Amino acid sequence: MDLNFTAEEQAFREEVRAFLSARLPAEISRKVLGGKRMEKNDFVAWQKILHQQGWGAVAWPTNYGGTGWNPVQQHIFEEECADAGAPMQLPFGLKMVAPVIMAFGNAAQQQRFLPRIIDGTDWWCQGYSEPGSGSDLASLSTRAHRVESADGDHYVVNGQKTWNTLGQYADWIFCLVRTSSEGRQQAGISFLLIDMKTPGITVRPIIMMDGEHEINEVWFEDVRVPTANLIGEENKGWTYAKFLLGHERTGIAGVGRSKRELQKLKELAKQESADGRPLIEDQRFRDRIAQVELELMALEITNLRVISAEGEKQRAPGPEASILKIKGSEIQQMLTELQMQALGHYALPYLPEALDADWKGDPMMPAYADDAASLSGHYFNYRKTSIYGGSNEIQKNIISQMILGL
Amino acid sequence: MNFNYTEEQLALQDTLRRFIAKDYAFEHRRALANSADGFDRAAWKTFADFGILALPFPEDFGGLNGNAVDTMLVMEMLGRGLALEPYVSSVVLCGGMIRDAGSQAQKEALLPAIAGGEMMLALAHHEAGGRYALDRVATTAAANGNGWQLDGAKAVVLGAPSADKFLVSARDGQGLSLFLVDAGAPGLTLRGYPTQDGARAADIKMAGVQVGPDALVGAAGDALASIERGIDYANAALCAEAVGIMSALNEITLEYLKTRKQFGQPIGKFQALQHRMADMVIATEQARSMATLAAVRADSADAAARSRAVAAAKAYVTQSARLVGQQAVQLHGGMGVVDELNVGHYFKRLTMIGLTFGDADYHLGKFSDTLLAA
Incomplete structure (x- = not known):
């Protein structure tokens, strides 16, 4: 039993730190740390920098250009990236579709898609949820039927996907579609890769509570998809989808980012004054910060325990990842709530222009009023974390069934 | 970094x-709780044979040179067994x-005897009205030609009825000091009683208790740091005991959910109960992480880091224990509240752990106050 990192792990951390200090562009980290609005190119530029370093895909095996790092190294990397204010590497290509293509795709698909994911060329999005199929995902009704034609066999896809994150920038979407109505509903689902430029696809924004455009509806009207874009076998898509969900939960604890946000909360509580004293001296507020910190301390060690076990067993995290998802999302939500509350009156102004990287502040208002634009917005935005990726109630079902056998 | 026990530790656990x-x-265990001693002297002898009474002591004094992680492992098992012995x-x-803090002579006289199961000690420190604060001591130690005379009263001294000697804190001219006092010393009276969880404790009064010059433990006026360290160490152990109890309660409750039938099916098929059970599992895993942190930091030479980690762990584990204990009772329905079933007894011990050496609010406050310095 030893909670200290080894000398090699410490050296690795120093290497990551040195790299971040040299190569993470200041204008990008300023946006991340300041809670400013991120643009497509911020994500793409950072992915290209990582790829140049050979660190484009920390969780991939080396034969696909990944780092081959063990789970502890991946954890250190994520923690340092969060601390430095690096943009999150979006999971849709790297962590979600890529492992599916590696495990179930054919050689042609692997050669075609994987290099363009790791080098930042292709932006991927997810086509899972539908208006009528949220937690009950297997009930999905977007249909794909196979047609033979002179220019090669195709699927014709019709239906609607929703809660599609950042699909407005996407080059490709991976979709679960219904190819059969026979038997159990899980047995009629296929996994298709679809080019977003294909005629018949319409992306419509969904504006979230914070006023921002992060998610979309995606409509498919007679969209022709070559059968070469089918992953694995027809009607076996549910197996691949479950495999993907297991990978989605890696890193879901978000410990590195929450540690950074906790630090920010403490700084806010020192700056904001309450009745002439720093807010941190208010015992009621200080105890609430302390309570979140306890939760985060516990989660950090639970996360390390899961990671260590993964490393020893050489496997993706099992249902215990549901614990990380539930606790991780609850902590993120508590932090956004306290950050908002720390601002007092200045939690109220709605100034979406303050989310722009070049916002200079308003001479009529104190400097920290700028924070309100992001912090109150984040509070509203982060209600999503206990809903997405399998709602926390679905995670408790997973714990009940997969861990406890109820 | 690794979270594994060594082969030796696994063997001891087994x-x-x-x-x-x-x-x-x-x-x-029920019969023991109702016996005169309130615990099993034969088990204590077995513990000596296992080596766990010698675990935290240096080899020079008959010990095994174990660390707080070894203690954690022992405490988790004693928790599962709901052991009554004053370990x-x-x-x-x-x-x-x-x-x-002891002198060479004190270590030679006491540690091998404790390790061999021949001697028991109890800490007589807390006083009525002082609640959990460690520096609130009114008991006095007046120096005289023969050593010191002790006067005062101590509250809820755990393990007191079976103790051969007490470690008594008292104020002398220099500040807070610690003294070894024989249980049978003239002028010392003891009112023993069972605690809610079946263990034993006592209130103690000292009127003109004379101790010799060799009774002083550590330097005069220098006891607070020793007491703080000792209580931190004990709290880390209590966290591990609580984790052992929570694990046992989860197993018992899960089995009940799978076997108890209502409305024609096992009650574990109902989602309202499944989610409570999931909450108990999550709370226990998180508590286990914090108990591990406390154990690893309990041996730290950095007193501030040690105290901060133990306060964090005790606050968090107590909160988790409250949830797990209350829900285990709730999920057992009527059976949860009867004396016959072990569930209520686990719950009572968990609850008393939460009130021993500082409750969740006290430790949260202690941790919270470190944010002011940071």
Whole structure:
């Protein structure tokens, strides 16, 4: 039993730190740390920098250009990236579709898609949820039927996907579609890769509570998809989808980012004054910060325990990842709530222009009023974390069934 | 970084697990709780044979040179067994304080005796009205030609009725000091009683108790740091005990959910109950992480880091224990509130752990106040 990192792990951390200090562009980290609005190119530029370093895909095996790092190294990397204010590497290509293509795709698909994911060329999005199929995902009704034609066999896809994150920038979407109505509903689902430029696809924004455009509806009207874009076998898509969900939960604890946000909360509580004293001296507020910190301390060690076990067993995290998802999302939500509350009156102004990287502040208002634009917005935005990726109630079902056998 | 026990630690864990299953069954434990001593002197002898009474002491004094992680492992098993023996007060707390602050002669006289199961100690420190604060001591020590005269009263001294000697805190001219006092010393009276969880404690009065010049433990006026360290060490051990109890309660409750039928099906099929059970599992895993942190930091030479980690762990584990204990009772329905079933007894011990050496609010406040310095 030893909670200290080894000398090699410490050296690795120093290497990551040195790299971040040299190569993470200041204008990008300023946006991340300041809670400013991120643009497509911020994500793409950072992915290209990582790829140049050979660190484009920390969780991939080396034969696909990944780092081959063990789970502890991946954890250190994520923690340092969060601390430095690096943009999150979006999971849709790297962590979600890529492992599916590696495990179930054919050689042609692997050669075609994987290099363009790791080098930042292709932006991927997810086509899972539908208006009528949220937690009950297997009930999905977007249909794909196979047609033979002179220019090669195709699927014709019709239906609607929703809660599609950042699909407005996407080059490709991976979709679960219904190819059969026979038997159990899980047995009629296929996994298709679809080019977003294909005629018949319409992306419509969904504006979230914070006023921002992060998610979309995606409509498919007679969209022709070559059968070469089918992953694995027809009607076996549910197996691949479950495999993907297991990978989605890696890193879901978000410990590195929450540690950074906790630090920010403490700084806010020192700056904001309450009745002439720093807010941190208010015992009621200080105890609430302390309570979140306890939760985060516990989660950090639970996360390390899961990671260590993964490393020893050489496997993706099992249902215990549901614990990380539930606790991780609850902590993120508590932090956004306290950050908002720390601002007092200045939690109220709605100034979406303050989310722009070049916002200079308003001479009529104190400097920290700028924070309100992001912090109150984040509070509203982060209600999503206990809903997405399998709602926390679905995670408790997973714990009940997969861990406890109820 | 690794979270594995060594082969030796696993072997000890296995030994204790088998002992608890075979020789410390619940009905046996119930009889012990109702006996005069309130615990099993034969089990204490077995503990000596296992080496766990010698665990935290240096080899020079008959010990095994174990660390707080070894103690964690032992405490988790004692928790599962709901053991009544005063292991924390005698071995972890008083033994640890003698180890850290005692003179060579005191260590030679006491540690091998504790390790061999021949002697028990209890810490007589807290006083009525002082609540959990460690520096609120009114008991006095007046120096005289023969050593010191002690006068005062101590509240809820855990393990007192079976103790051969007390470690008594008292104020002398220099500040707070610690003294070794024989249980049978003239002028010392003891009112023993069972605690809610079946263990034993006592209130103690000292009127003109005379102790010799060799009774002083550590330097005069220098006891507070020793007491803080000892209590931190004991709290880390209590966290591990609580985790052992929570694990046992989860197993018992899960089995009940799978076997108890209502409305024609096992009650574990109902989602309202499944989610409570999931919450209990999550709370226990998180508590286990914090108990591990406390154990690893308990041996730290950095007193501030040690205290901060133990406060964090005790606050968090107590909160988790409250949830797990209350829900285990709730999920057992009527059976949860009767004396016959072990569930209520686990719950009572968890609850008392939460009130021993600082409750969740006290420790949260202690941790919270470190944010002011940061």
